[in-house]
Amino acid sequence: MSLAxxxxxxxxxxxxxxxxxxxGAWMFALYEGRRTxxxxxxxxxETGFYxxxxxxxxxxxxxxxYAVHMILFNLGLxxxxxxxxxxxxxxxxxxxxxxxxxxxxxFNTAVSFTTNTNWQSYAGEATMSQLSQMVALTVHNFTSAxxxxxxxxxxxxxxxxxxxxxxxxxxxxxxxxxxxxxxxxSILFAVFLIANGVPQTLAGSVDATTVEGARQSIALGxxxxxxxxxxxxxxxxxxxxxxxxxxxENPNALTNLFQMLSIFxxxxxxxxxxxxxxxNPRQGWAxxxxxxxxxxxxxxxxxxxxxxxxxxxxxxxxxxxxMEGKEVRFGIAGSALYAAxxxxxxxxxxxxxHDSFTALGGMIPLINMQLGEVVVGGVGAGVYGFLLFxxxxxxxxxLMVGRxxxxxxxxxxxxxxxxxxxxxxxxxxxxxxxxxxSAVTPxxxxxxxxxxxxxxxxxxYAFTSGVANNGSAFAGLTAxxxxxxxxxxxxxxxxxxxxxxxxxxxxxxxxxxxxxxAGAGSFPTTGPLWIGLLVGIVLIVGGLTFLPSLAxxxxxxxxxxxxxxxx
Numbered sequence: 001m002s003l004a005x006x007x008x009x010x011x012x013x014x015x016x017x018x019x020x021x022x023x024g025a026w027m028f029a030l031y032e033g034r035r036t037x038x039x040x041x042x043x044x045x046e047t048g049f050y051x052x053x054x055x056x057x058x059x060x061x062x063x064x065x066y067a068v069h070m071i072l073f074n075l076g077l078x079x080x081x082x083x084x085x086x087x088x089x090x091x092x093x094x095x096x097x098x099x100x101x102x103x104x105x106x107f108n109t110a111v112s113f114t115t116n117t118n119w120q121s122y123a124g125e126a127t128m129s130q131l132s133q134m135v136a137l138t139v140h141n142f143t144s145a146x147x148x149x150x151x152x153x154x155x156x157x158x159x160x161x162x163x164x165x166x167x168x169x170x171x172x173x174x175x176x177x178x179x180x181x182x183x184x185x186s187i188l189f190a191v192f193l194i195a196n197g198v199p200q201t202l203a204g205s206v207d208a209t210t211v212e213g214a215r216q217s218i219a220l221g222x223x224x225x226x227x228x229x230x231x232x233x234x235x236x237x238x239x240x241x242x243x244x245x246x247x248x249e250n251p252n253a254l255t256n257l258f259q260m261l262s263i264f265x266x267x268x269x270x271x272x273x274x275x276x277x278x279x280n281p282r283q284g285w286a287x288x289x290x291x292x293x294x295x296x297x298x299x300x301x302x303x304x305x306x307x308x309x310x311x312x313x314x315x316x317x318x319x320x321x322x323m324e325g326k327e328v329r330f331g332i333a334g335s336a337l338y339a340a341x342x343x344x345x346x347x348x349x350x351x352x353x354h355d356s357f358t359a360l361g362g363m364i365p366l367i368n369m370q371l372g373e374v375v376v377g378g379v380g381a382g383v384y385g386f387l388l389f390x391x392x393x394x395x396x397x398x399l400m401v402g403r404x405x406x407x408x409x410x411x412x413x414x415x416x417x418x419x420x421x422x423x424x425x426x427x428x429x430x431x432x433x434x435x436x437x438s439a440v441t442p443x444x445x446x447x448x449x450x451x452x453x454x455x456x457x458x459x460x461y462a463f464t465s466g467v468a469n470n471g472s473a474f475a476g477l478t479a480x481x482x483x484x485x486x487x488x489x490x491x492x493x494x495x496x497x498x499x500x501x502x503x504x505x506x507x508x509x510x511x512x513x514x515x516x517x518a519g520a521g522s523f524p525t526t527g528p529l530w531i532g533l534l535v536g537i538v539l540i541v542g543g544l545t546f547l548p549s550l551a552x553x554x555x556x557x558x559x560x561x562x563x564x565x566x567x
Contacts, residue, residue, distance in 0.1 A: 001307040005333030016268050024272025030176045031153050042179045060166030063508030069170045074114050081110040084136040094129035095204030108485035113140035115496035118237030118471040121480040125219035125240050138226045145233025146177040148380030155384045156277040158507030159408050162515045167507045189228040197251040200224040231262040234378040236348025236471040244351040245327050256330050260341045266379045278408040282526040290534040294375040298364045299340035305361035306336045325356025343368040346378030348471025355474040369468040371542035384503055391420045393537040397523035409515045416506050423502040427467050430494050434463045443483035449476035467495035
């Protein structure tokens with residue numbers, strides 16, 4: 001460990017805190033449907049979209065109608081993506097002449113990008129045409145991210161409105177978020193990436209001569225445009241197989257820092273938006289504080305373990321930290337922080353190979369995802385997932401003070417608690433169930449490259465990543481098989497939409513309630529005690545469920561390592 005490494009972590013958090021309020025204020029204007037400086041330029045585009053589609057943006061929707069429209073929208077995009085991937089050999093912008101994507105892989109990829117998971121069981125530069133990258137995948141990066149933010153807006157309205165039967169208009173929310181937030185940010189970030197050497201071209205490849213005199217064909221494409229929204233939308237699916245470890249996606253330490261900031265940017269700003277929506281910005285700061293406490297703990301452990309290195313290699317005379325699977329241009333601190341950020345944020349982009357991390361260093365990304373992707377979390381999904389834990393926390397607090405629980409002026413009753421538990425229980429049930437199934441069947445056991453505890457970790461990581469809609473992987477797992485393509489596709493769909501539906505039901509229930517002013521016996525939900533309770537509930541409810549699986553995988557790996565065994 002070094003002072004420079006710790007400084008990187010602290011500077012990263014400090015910059016995020018500075019950006020939280022301005023980012024949140026911009027999104028609050030979109031939440032309210034107010035005009036922004038971009039409306040003069042993009043307002044006619046928004047209006048034209050409504051006219052062409054026959055949508056009335058002022059027509060409010062109840063939670064059921066909001067949910068139905070959201071699901072139909074995503075199903076339509078899923079089918080479009082599947083068709084493009086299955087026919088890409090006959091479509092234009094395929095300079096490398098790549099064949100159609102296999103049915104099981106096309107299904108897995110379509111579900112993956114629809115659910116904001118962006119799990120990739122393929123090498124992008126060798127599988128996807130330029131058209132598939134731009135239309136099937138990059139478009140999904142916008143729409144899945146916009147869907148997540150729109151759902152967060154819907155839950156905010158549930159808390160903010162009084163005796164209302166509606167929670168907004170899905171089409172208006174998605175349109176405004178895409179036009180006035182995701183699109184301009186992505187353009188700015190893409191230009192920055194191009195200036196730093198990230199390619200943006202329709203050319204398929206370029207030939208180069210190596211220092212040995214050999215000829216090499218280097219894949220190219222519209223990388224910067226996909227990279228920008230991949231990170232801002234916490235999508236994570238890279239243009240290249242190596243993802244953000246590839247120099248064409250992440251050329252240097254400066255782009256590495258900006259990529260990490262962009263992953264957290266919108267999710268951090270949404271906490272301030274929530275506080276403003278409920279009329280008390282301190283509520284948003286309290287949620288952000290709890291998120292950052294959990295994140296700082298995880299990032300510190302990853303950095304500590306990777307900097308400590310492998311004692312087996314130390315015994316063989318190889319000193320220093322664990323540089324296996326890491327890029328020299330980022331180093332241990334830049335790689336460890338990136339791993340903590342991407343798994344805390346439901347992003348899945350990687351600049352190092354998590355399968356090569358130390359046992360406990362690789363355990364933290366697993367825990368980040370197994371907590372429900374709420375440690376900052378994905379765009380929209382992180383904050384609405386955290387609010388589900390807040391409902392449980394205030395219920396526990398209500399029991400402690402001996403009165404009905406209240407949160408930001410709304411009484412939390414049995415219906416909200418049951419729905420929150422239902423949404424949170426999806427992750428452990430599917431992760432543990434699908435992991436167990438794959439760990440005892442021949443088709444599942446054929447996937448992991450490693451054997452023993454680390455092989456189990458590879459399977460566990462895959463289903464954790466899929467259900468949590470993260471998309472990163474322990475690269476030792478061979479996932480491009482019908483078994484994993486199919487089962488992970490089902491896991492990703494359940495992990496996304498089986499959480500969303502109960503959450504929207506909570507939003508509708510809360511919107512219909514009266515406002516309940518805080519009384520003398522109300523539990524405070526803005527101070528250190530509340531932040532500590534939030535952290536505790538997330539760790540207990542989200543973490544204890546997974547202790548058996550962690551013991552079988554990363555912890556067993558660690559014990560093997562300190563006994564002098566390479567894993």
